[in-house]
Amino acid sequence: MGTRRLLLALAVAAVLIALSLLLGRFGAYLVRAVAIAGIGALSLNLLIGYCGQISFAQGALLGVGAYVAGNLGNAGVDGVLALLGAGVATAAIGALIGLPALRLRGLYFAIATLAAQAILEYLFKMLEPFTGGVSGLVIRQPAFFGVPVASDQVSAAVSVLVLLIAWLALTRLTRTNLGRAFLVVRESEVVAKGMGIDVARTKAWAFAISGFVAGIAGGLIGFAARLASPEAFTLDLSADYIAMIIVGGLGSWAGPLVGAAFVVLLPEAIQRVGEAFDIANLLSALRELAFGLLIILFLIFEPRGLSSLLPRLRWAQPRRRGAAPSLGEPGGAAVATKGGERP
Amino acid sequence: MKKRILGALFAAGVAAAAAPSRAADLTICAWGTITGPDALVNGMAYGTRDYFEFLNQFRGGIAGNKVNTLLLDGRYKLDEELKIYRRCVDQENAVYVNGWSTGSVNALKDQIGGDGVPFMTDSFASQVLDPEKLPYIFMAGPTYEQQMIIALRDLKQKGGKRVVLMHADNEYGRGPVSVVRQSGIIPKLGLELVDTVEFRYDAQDLTGQLLRVKSRNPDMVYIQSSAPQALVTLRDAAKVGLPARLFIGNMYDISPTIPEQLGPAAEGFRAIQIYAQFGEEIPAMKDIEAFKAKNKIAKEDIYYMKGWLQGTAMSAAIGNAIQKSGGKVPSDLKAFRKLVRDEMEALRDVNTGGITPPLNYADHQGSTQARIAEIKDGKYAVAGEWIDAR
Numbered sequence A: 001m002g003t004r005r006l007l008l009a010l011a012v013a014a015v016l017i018a019l020s021l022l023l024g025r026f027g028a029y030l031v032r033a034v035a036i037a038g039i040g041a042l043s044l045n046l047l048i049g050y051c052g053q054i055s056f057a058q059g060a061l062l063g064v065g066a067y068v069a070g071n072l073g074n075a076g077v078d079g080v081l082a083l084l085g086a087g088v089a090t091a092a093i094g095a096l097i098g099l100p101a102l103r104l105r106g107l108y109f110a111i112a113t114l115a116a117q118a119i120l121e122y123l124f125k126m127l128e129p130f131t132g133g134v135s136g137l138v139i140r141q142p143a144f145f146g147v148p149v150a151s152d153q154v155s156a157a158v159s160v161l162v163l164l165i166a167w168l169a170l171t172r173l174t175r176t177n178l179g180r181a182f183l184v185v186r187e188s189e190v191v192a193k194g195m196g197i198d199v200a201r202t203k204a205w206a207f208a209i210s211g212f213v214a215g216i217a218g219g220l221i222g223f224a225a226r227l228a229s230p231e232a233f234t235l236d237l238s239a240d241y242i243a244m245i246i247v248g249g250l251g252s253w254a255g256p257l258v259g260a261a262f263v264v265l266l267p268e269a270i271q272r273v274g275e276a277f278d279i280a281n282l283l284s285a286l287r288e289l290a291f292g293l294l295i296i297l298f299l300i301f302e303p304r305g306l307s308s309l310l311p312r313l314r315w316a317q318p319r320r321r322g323a324a325p326s327l328g329e330p331g332g333a334a335v336a337t338k339g340g341e342r343p
Numbered sequence B: 001m002k003k004r005i006l007g008a009l010f011a012a013g014v015a016a017a018a019a020p021s022r023a024a025d026l027t028i029c030a031w032g033t034i035t036g037p038d039a040l041v042n043g044m045a046y047g048t049r050d051y052f053e054f055l056n057q058f059r060g061g062i063a064g065n066k067v068n069t070l071l072l073d074g075r076y077k078l079d080e081e082l083k084i085y086r087r088c089v090d091q092e093n094a095v096y097v098n099g100w101s102t103g104s105v106n107a108l109k110d111q112i113g114g115d116g117v118p119f120m121t122d123s124f125a126s127q128v129l130d131p132e133k134l135p136y137i138f139m140a141g142p143t144y145e146q147q148m149i150i151a152l153r154d155l156k157q158k159g160g161k162r163v164v165l166m167h168a169d170n171e172y173g174r175g176p177v178s179v180v181r182q183s184g185i186i187p188k189l190g191l192e193l194v195d196t197v198e199f200r201y202d203a204q205d206l207t208g209q210l211l212r213v214k215s216r217n218p219d220m221v222y223i224q225s226s227a228p229q230a231l232v233t234l235r236d237a238a239k240v241g242l243p244a245r246l247f248i249g250n251m252y253d254i255s256p257t258i259p260e261q262l263g264p265a266a267e268g269f270r271a272i273q274i275y276a277q278f279g280e281e282i283p284a285m286k287d288i289e290a291f292k293a294k295n296k297i298a299k300e301d302i303y304y305m306k307g308w309l310q311g312t313a314m315s316a317a318i319g320n321a322i323q324k325s326g327g328k329v330p331s332d333l334k335a336f337r338k339l340v341r342d343e344m345e346a347l348r349d350v351n352t353g354g355i356t357p358p359l360n361y362a363d364h365q366g367s368t369q370a371r372i373a374e375i376k377d378g379k380y381a382v383a384g385e386w387i388d389a390r
Helices: A003-022 A025-050 A058-074 A079-102 A106-126 A152-173 A177-187 A189-194 A199-225 A235-248 A255-276 A280-301 A306-312 B002-016 B043-058 B078-091 B102-115 B144-157 B171-183 B207-215 B227-240 B257-266 B283-294 B302-324 B333-345
Strands: B026-032 B067-073 B096-099 B119-121 B162-168 B192-199 B220-224 B247-249 B270-273 B369-376 B379-382
Touching: A003 A025, A003 A152, A025 A058, A025 A152, A025 A177, A025 A199, A025 A235, A025 A255, A025 B078, A058 A079, A058 A106, A058 A199, A058 A235, A079 A106, A079 A199, A106 A235, A152 A199, A177 A189, A177 A199, A189 A199, A199 B078, A235 A255, A235 A280, A235 A306, A255 A280, A255 A306, A280 B067, B026 B043, B026 B078, B043 B067, B043 B283, B043 B302, B067 B078, B078 B096, B078 B102, B096 B102, B096 B302, B102 B119, B102 B171, B119 B302, B144 B162, B144 B171, B144 B220, B144 B270, B144 B369, B162 B171, B162 B207, B171 B192, B171 B220, B192 B207, B207 B227, B220 B227, B227 B247, B227 B257, B257 B369, B270 B379, B283 B302, B302 B333
Parallel strands: B026 B067, B026 B096, B096 B119, B162 B192, B162 B220, B220 B247, B247 B270
Antiparallel strands: B270 B369, B369 B379
């Protein structure tokens, strides 16, 4: 990442944080929802977009984060430590979910993650002392560095700050040897082995790091909703996150953020358009249909996602800078294999 | 060009989110599951909205003040409902909010108190009913636990003894059953709990569970679940030779789908009926018919009656608050909300036009009474007098 891009990211985050503090509660809620979804989408993008490991367990991993952060927060642990604790615990669970990836690939591994999602959902209901069972876990108001986060505005500002940190950390990560190893594993495990990359270890790191970020996002979800319940972390949520990275642009760093904004704000936009024309209830019924249709259209006409549109605008750079470097590109792996095709 | 149009539409929609909706003297905000897993009973969301529209069209609003009623789709999704709540309280400046799921009210209960906004919940969960700790939350009838107690009292009156409780594996199923079991009310009534059977909320076959129920030889099987699950239960009960008359469900088991789909196998099935049926000969139906003559009613069922009743109670409290403020809507919204809450709690003997017995909101429930409806000749018919759960 160049200095110019870094400064731009910092400026955007500063504006968003300031805006969050000035907005009403509803506006702040939207900013927070987009920021948290953005963190979760970044985490999934690392796994699918950069390491090529398809996972349908993102919803459950967010749930693990929410429950861990909620329990720690309820026990009086500071919000920052609770979020870090949620990240560590979810990283461990994420690595565990990734174990089958050592033997399974592609569709078979994706099915294994589906099973993991189902198992975790079941555990959310059964581990009552930890999760509150089917009633869910009511989470107390969090405090960060001892300061209670009482308002939606402050909570939104905190979420934007965490998003910025996650974004900076993950974009930096992909410029390291480990990040480049992710790309090689994504392109071809055989080539990765040939290059001396420990494929199993690389995948385990991808799951752990992705899990860590997902856990933090889950913790923020729990603190925001003040309730972690099994019904909130189902396969539907996993599907929403996959939609975010597909719509935004798989394998780019701007994509998950654009996708998160799109998926979170689209229902609100449809609702308001419906209200303006007095057909809100009709549009409500068609909303899921429209959402599904949009994803299909994206896959057909714009498979690289919304973020790929940005460079084509006049004011933007002609080259797609935010995208994950392919093999053979500067910043990518040293050798090219498949011409840098996206997964 | 297409992308620009799409982008502009999206941006317009989001930008519109920053502005509140129509101006009116006062705003009521409600959300229900317009689309979602329990949309079957969303008549209650339409009922509440329609009651306030009825007041606008036929009574000149509340104490001469027009009401803007906003009905939104919570989709039975927690994040959506939490978002809508903020819109209602912060952006629409609603004086009264009517919200849907147990999960959302549970998540919002502290904030509702902090915001000081009167809140009518569609949930019947006892965990959100506490006039002292949750002074702003009200509901419109007996809790799920009280509905179960009404069924148990009916069994005792009829001389039965052996009880089986069947429930879904979610909070809605497990919570009330657990509370009733722990309360010790079953042995206190001289009844015997012979088994508790849990099933998946989305179960499509309950033959195994019903064979187990049959082996317990019960006098009554209470189903703590909704119409789709009651349908599966009764279908499989018929398969194993258990008559529908043994089964009784809560107020969400009154659905024409059950007799329509099961035919004779549903005859004798009973359910707790808190509200009058749509179309019953009661004074409130005259108002509803008058409204229907000028407007389209989305759902003509018992749940619509619940919504209409909620509107009746909410508007009574708002009307009293306006009267106490000299006949005008106070400009201080926070103080107005507090006044409405106080007036809600002060409501006594509110005439509901026969939908329920008169309401008394000192306990934040309105009524704790219900009757038992039974399927006879393919239709639900009231099969007894009002029973009070207290």
